[in-house]
Amino acid sequence: DVKVTQSSRYLVKRTGEKVFLECVQDMDHENMFWYRQDPGLGLRLIYFSYDVKMKEKGDIPEGYSVSREKKERFSLILESASTNQTSMYLCASSLVARSNEQFFGPGTRLTVL
Amino acid sequence: AQSVTQLDSQVPVFEEAPVELRCNYSSSVSVYLFWYVQYPNQGLQLLLKYLSGSTLVKGINGFEAEFNKSQTSFHLRKPSVHISDTAEYFCAVSDQTGGSYIPTFGRGTSLIVHP
Numbered sequence: 001d002v003k004v005t006q007s008s009r010y011l012v013k014r015t016g017e018k019v020f021l022e023c024v025q026d027m028d029h030e031n032m033f034w035y036r037q038d039p040g041l042g043l044r045l046i047y048f049s050y051d052v053k054m055k056e057k058g059d060i061p062e063g064y065s066v067s068r069e070k071k072e073r074f075s076l077i078l079e080s081a082s083t084n085q086t087s088m089y090l091c092a093s094s095l096v097a098r099s100n101e102q103f104f105g106p107g108t109r110l111t112v113l
Numbered sequence: 114a115q116s117v118t119q120l121d122s123q124v125p126v127f128e129e130a131p132v133e134l135r136c137n138y139s140s141s142v143s144v145y146l147f148w149y150v151q152y153p154n155q156g157l158q159l160l161l162k163y164l165s166g167s168t169l170v171k172g173i174n175g176f177e178a179e180f181n182k183s184q185t186s187f188h189l190r191k192p193s194v195h196i197s198d199t200a201e202y203f204c205a206v207s208d209q210t211g212g213s214y215i216p217t218f219g220r221g222t223s224l225i226v227h228p
Contacts, residue, residue, distance in 0.1 A: 004156070033215075041220060042218055042219060042220035042221045043157075043203065043218045043221075045215065048215060058215075090156055090157070092156075092157075098145060098207045098208065098209060098214045099162075099164050099207070099209075101147055101149075101159045102149075102157075102159075102216065104149075104156030104157040104158065105156050106154075106156045107154075107155070107156050
């Protein structure tokens with residue numbers, strides 16, 4: 001059974017803390033994505049990666065960075081967490097072709113106090 | 114750039130009634146189309162996808178969707194819903210060639226099935 005796992009389901013952090021969200025996929029997918037999901041706004045792409053050490057900004061990259069040192073792992077980093085980054089974060093992966101669907105992790109609900 | 118419109122943010126329906134969730138996209142170029150479902154406190158999972166061929170696509174859990182190129186629509190239907198279908202549904206579109214290869218998602222439709 002194919003899987004995308006995220007390191008935490010729920011996370012509570014304080015303003016100004018550095019936060020790491022980890023995502024691992026076991027499907028040998030080239031593409032990996034980080035989205036945030038907020039009520040009424042749907043999914044918004046933060047960053048994506050199409051290969052190891054490659055990354056591209058999505059629609060809302062401000063305040064975030066990413067790291068992809070190995071093909072199966074894609075990390076999202078909040079350098080200095082702020083309350084407006086309280087959200088649900090979803091990781092996804094896919095094969096490179098446009099016709100391929102994305103596989104999503106269960107999400108991390110991050111609360112920044 | 115593509116845009117995807119899910120016309121209803123919320124659709125309440127009684128159990129065993131039929132339902133249609135609407136999705137329209139902006140571009141008339143050739144596209145791939147997807148519907149995903151998100152159950153409470155879970156990630157998204159694929160319901161069905163249209164790549165080519167028959168415009169009527171069948172998916173999991175009794176859902177189906179019809180691709181209409183002239184109306185740039187891909188509406189999702191189920192003839193009889195269950196309480197367990199209560200979830201958030203997302204439509205997504207990818208251009209077949211050119212433009213971004215990242216899929217564009219709609220804002221989602223919350224299907225609420227009442228007993």
